[in-house]
Amino acid sequence: MSAAESIPQQHAHAVRILYSEHHDWLFGWLRKKLGCAHNAADVAHDTFMRIIASRDALLGVEQPRAWLATTAKRLIIDRARREVLEHAYLAEMAVLADSLPCHPAPDEILMALEALDQIGAALQAINARAREAFMLHYLDQQTHAAIAVHLGVSVRMVQKYLVQALLACRHRCAALA
Missing domain, CATH: 1.10.1740 (Rna Polymerase Sigma Factor; Chain: A)
Incomplete structure (x- = not known):
C-alpha cells in the first residue's frame, strides 16, 4: 500500500x-x-x-x-x-x-431559486473567510474596510476574498449552464 x-x-x-x-x-x-x-x-x-x-x-x-x-x-x-x-x-x-401588472412565472421563480442554490454551492466550495467576506459585503452591505477590521486582515485581502468568491460563483454557474 x-x-x-x-x-x-x-x-x-x-x-x-x-x-x-x-x-x-x-x-x-x-x-x-x-x-x-x-x-x-x-x-x-x-x-x-x-x-x-x-x-x-x-x-x-x-x-x-x-x-x-x-x-x-x-x-x-x-x-x-x-x-x-x-x-x-x-x-x-x-x-x-x-x-x-404581471407576476413572474413559476419557472422564473424556480430559476432564481436555483441560481441562489448554485451561488450557495459555489460559496461552500471556497474558504470560510472568503465566504464570510462575501456574505458581509453582499448581504450585510459592509464596506471593505469594515470587513477587514472584522476579519482582522487588510483591505487588499478582503478584495482578494471577494474576487475569489465571485470567480467561484462564475465558475459554478458556467459549469452548470
Whole structure:
C-alpha cells in the first residue's frame, strides 16, 4: 500500500471514530440549541460532511467537541444567512409583484431559486473567510474596510476574498449552464 492510499484510509478511520464517539453528543447539543430534531439532524450531518471534505482537518485535533461545535455553529450561521437572502428575495419579489401588472412565472421563480442554490454551492466550495467576506459585503452591505477590521486582515485581502468568491460563483454557474 502506498502512502497516498493510506492517507484516505487513515482519514476515513479518524472520521469513523470521531462520528461514533461524538455524533450523539453533537445531535443532542444541536437539538437543544435549535429546538428541532430535524434541523439538528441536518446540521449534524452537514457538520460531518464538512469534516469528511477537509482531508487533513483531523490531524492534531485536541478538543473534538469544541471543533464540532464551532463547525456546526458556522453551518448554522451559513444557513441563517441563506434564509435571510431567500426571504429578502421573496420580499423583493412580493414588492415587485404588487407594483407590476404581471407576476413572474413559476419557472422564473424556480430559476432564481436555483441560481441562489448554485451561488450557495459555489460559496461552500471556497474558504470560510472568503465566504464570510462575501456574505458581509453582499448581504450585510459592509464596506471593505469594515470587513477587514472584522476579519482582522487588510483591505487588499478582503478584495482578494471577494474576487475569489465571485470567480467561484462564475465558475459554478458556467459549469452548470
